[in-house]
Amino acid sequence: MADRRRINGPVGATTPPIFDKPAGPAAAKTRDAIRKIFLKTGITPSASGSAYLELENPNPQRPGNTSLKLSCTVHGPRSLPRSAPFSPHIILTTHVKYAPFATRQRRGYLRDSSERDLGVHLETALRGAIIADRWPKSGVDIIVTVVEGDQDRDSPRAKKDDEGWDMMNVLSGCITVASAAIADAGIDCVDTVAGGVAALVCKDDKTAPTIVMDPVVAEHGSILAACCVAYLPTRDEITNMWFKGRLPGADMMVYDKLMEKSLVACRCANRVIVQELNETVKKGQGIS
Template sequence: MADRRRINGPVGATIPPIYDSPSPSPTSTEKPENAIRKIFLKTGVTPSASGSAYLELANSNAAGPINTSLKLTCTVHGPRALPRSAPFSPHIILTTHVKYAPFATKQRRGYLRDSSERDLGVHLETALRGAIIADRWPKSGVDIIVTIIEGDQDRNAPENRRDDGWDTMNVLSGCITVASAAIADAGIDCVDTVAGGVAALVAKDPKSPPSIVLDPAVNDYHKIYAACCIAYLPTRDEVTNVWFKGQLPGADIMMYNNMVERCLVACRNAHSVVVTSLKKTAQLEQEVS
């Protein structure tokens, strides 16, 4: 017997409508070398949660159609007391949950978490644990839930195009940034607001030499050799998590150090967006009160 109370999506792949892009203006240029893509960040989007935030990252090419976009939402529940049956903990118990929406990527996701989503949750927990002052809430727990509404993938790319999962680096960076804003919105004490940043070694075309870029959009480059995602506390100048993927030509340690330095630049840019969003939220609350 069919379930008439549930509207299921189409079984096969669907193609979103493509609209004519506006003609590029003469002043529109590519993304600067030391800049990241534009970020929209807003806190307090879920009233039922202790803290929440929404992040959207658009494509770097403003003149053409936006084929890739990253949309994340985060909710924070807690701190709240643990059950009496739980063992005593002098620190807060941090639980992170990262899940793709079924429609977030080109290949439809299941309702149960897979290995990539569990890896994202582990990296997110490591990044946030270094920022939260855990001894303020003994025998307490906080749940951080990040939902990926849209992954950083090209929807118009051909089906036979190889996907090595480079978009997960940008997803993790966005998860760290949006979770940091949601934690601050929940009023949880932290040593600093942590921010995520990505740098990658890419080749723009088959004949160009490899170069290091910030916040790469996967579909904008011919090949990606390696990528690095870092969670960074700018005020304390501390790194809470590093995730490196790929292989550098000749295992050059200097190139690895350069990628880390460029990641820190991306983290500082994302951190300024978080601080600006939190200041706007605080000003609105003062005006309302």
């Protein structure tokens, strides 16, 4: 008889995650590359679709340095209650929640305003990819759990107000992992949507600001602006964009470069999604 009072470990042996290289042959992270991504689908058998995403730790030697770890489950599509009004398209419900231990400050068990904002952005990003009229009067629930936030607990910036810059990376990861979970659930989409972030960073007041992809807050002196984009690579469409910060002198050329770098980051993340989905299909067909 199984012990239901605690979560038991796996029966067999486990292997550590192997991070994919989404940005060319260079293994080290540069200003023109994003961190390595580990993506796995089908981690929750009871859900219609599920996925797990983890970003490479930029500095594993530091005990206080953390990476981004997300888990997503998809429940549905399923019919709505009879009391619900008729809807010609599917009703999409997104739910983003931090684990209590995911960030420096312990989170509550009820969603706060930042988590609700992430849910709204995620719903907007996914709504443009799902073919909603395939399931009339149906609903699907997409739940993303942030197991570990992209923060540095021992950095000097940890004592300051980081203005929530790590939320941009969290939203980008939520979009990517939710897209893989939706595909794992067999929900028809026009394309796989991927998230990407680019930021305008500055080391100190004397150096000129530069644009980097997939910014790590603890590695930069200050972040002036950041842009998170949800992108459909095959259709070349943007389903959601979140810009935060202030550009020096309101330079529109810097804004255009931020957008271009964000799209490059989206294409890199999309390669990881496509590679994992291809491997899932091969395993299902028994192809080695």
